Amino acid sequence: MRRLQPEDLLLVLGARPRTEVGGWLRDGLRDAVATGRLEAGATLPSSRSAAAGLGVSRGTVAAAVDELVGEGVLESRPRSSVVVADLDRPPRGTTARPARPGGGTDRPASVGAPDPALFPRAAWSRAVRDAMRGLPDAELGYPDPQGLLELRHALAAHLRTARAAPVEAEDVVIVSGVAQGLALLGDVLAGGGGGRRVVVEDPASPGVVAQLRDAGLEIVPVPVDDRGLRTDALPDAAAAVVTPAHQFPLGVVLAPDRRRELVAWAQDGDRLVLEDDYDAELRYDRQPVGALRGLAPAHVALLGSVSKLLSPALRLGWVVAPPGVRDALVDAKRRADLGCSVPEQAAFARLIADGAYARHLRRARLAYRRRRGLLLDALARDAPHLPVEGVAAGLHLVVRLPDAAAEATAVSALRAVDVPAEPLSGTSAHAGSWGVVVGAARVQGSAVPRVVEVLRSAAGGAGARG
Ligand SMILES: Cc1ncc(COP(=O)(O)O)c(C=O)c1O
Structure with missing residues (x-):
């Protein structure tokens, strides 16, 4: 070499x-x-x-x-x-296992899934071993439904720096992912009668919308433009669920004046903002914008998880809850499942405390930034007419397509080559906007020209039809 x-x-x-x-x-x-x-x-x-x-x-x-x-x-x-180092390979001391001995899983990866080959297996194994050695017997009973105190302290310190948000251990509730955090907060909001209204971004993650609907809330979609949620169109509602650091799926950042308007809306009507911070730590061109929670800790619940940063297989996340909903949220968590696994929480606390989590995040950020850059370069070169949206962040990108047929063709052709893809139209309450949400985390090497060709020919086919 x-x-x-x-x-x-x-x-x-x-x-x-x-x-x-x-x-x-x-x-x-x-x-x-x-x-x-x-x-x-x-x-x-x-x-x-x-x-x-x-x-x-x-x-x-x-x-x-x-x-x-x-x-x-x-x-x-x-x-x-x-x-x-080769950023596309697992960290040293780790061996990726592409398929199980009896064959791989046939569950398709989601568009927001990280590359499992980058999971820091060696560091995680060390953290599990060290955590089990240090865990007092008393912690091997039923867990504290709010979460292991050691993890809440470690996460609070991490989030204060990484998300510029005021967070103390007492504010943190450990949950099994953003999905559960939303479902439990949905229960809390719907409690006392149901039928309460919640604003969601349009477009938004269909999974997130389903969680809220299943909790008994009435969904009120509010459009998103290139500056994020249209705060001039906010209706009366008990809460709003937003992705301000990196809108899902469009990838825009909520503009500063709209952040202030959203928070004022929450404060004026004693409402709650649910800040879905699913991938905020994966910003590639600059520091991510600080969490909205920093503007109004009494009105914003900050939700995050390890799903994009380590692996969704861990089912581990957090809600930084305002004092007004914290007890009800802990109660809902206890009723749901009595609390999260203590050994996993202890291992994650170790991973954060010994610096391995920060090291992994820095490395993963570089790997994804590189892959995203190569894919965008190839698209700009070989399919310059295809608009790609969003800031340099996250694990997915959105490519606009001219019509429903082009969208369907692109989604099935991408899935056929093992690239996660979802129709953009499936993320919106309104018809008339087509495109594909591409899971880009694992797209590298020979997959890059394949993805470009699929998108180019799907869009070109539409031109020929039109
Ligand atoms: C925007 C958004 N919010 C929340 C979630 C749920 O994440 P978790 O795995 O933490 O439950 C996802 C999952 O892909 C997502 O894309």
Whole structure:
């Protein structure tokens, strides 16, 4: 594999700034790995020759390399050589298992599912082992329905930083995913008679809408445009369910003035906003916008889970609940299932506390950013007439198509090549908008041109028909 020279690094890093050379080196290398400008497996020059060639100290090189090794962007090998990691492969110490010995599962992955090959199996196994060693006997009875205190503390600290939201352990209720959080809050809202109205975005996740309807709530769809939910069209309702950091499925971010209007609507009518933060930590071009909860902690319930960040198989999530609904929510959780599995909660707490969760998130973010970039580049090059929507974030993308036939063709052709896909029209209460929601997490290598070709020919077929 190629041995890089200091000049190769200079080429990808650009001119050295006068100050902050450590950040320049670290961020520039990370960027170059994420975008593929430094290819996987290439060996970095020794710290001595890199330092001389770049005009920085050896200490600066060593600190940047250490940090990137910690993030999984670089890997250190025997005899102190450092190589560029392959972000598309599982982290070192982990073996992906593509199919079970008796055959794989035939359940299709959802459009929002992460790549299971990136699951940090080694770190998770370590966390399970350490958690079981440290778990007191007293924790092996029925769980606290609000969740294991150790996990609530760890998550509160994580969310304060990652989502810029005021969160204390006492605010957190552990649930088995955003889906359960919504269902339980739906029960709480519907309690005392049912028939209460809840605003949902249009379009929205059909699964989310079904959860709320099943809880006995009346659904009131409100349109989304390129600045998020139309807050000028908010009707009277008990609550609103929104995806402000990355609208599902359109991928837009709720504009600042609309964030304020939504919160004012909640405060004025003593209403509740359910902030579905399903993939907010997967923003690729900048820090994600802070959680809405930061604007009005008494009126916003923040819901998140590990489903996009680790795996939906864990069924582990959280609700950061306003004081006014917390007790009712804990009560609903107890009535539903008596609480979540304690060993799993303890393992997740360990994963967060020892830094492995943050390391995994950084690495996964880079891998998905890279894959998304390659897919978008290929679409821009080979199908420039196809509009792709949304900010650089998340695990899915939306491609608009001209009509219902093109939509149906694209969905079935993508599924036939094992790429998760849903019709955009199925996410809206109104007819007249077609496209495909593509599960992009695993699309890489030869799948990229295949996806582009499917979309191009579905759209082209529509042109020929029209
Ligand atoms: C927008 C949105 N919200 C919520 C969920 C449910 O997530 P969880 O697995 O945490 O229940 C999903 C699942 O794909 C989703 O796409």
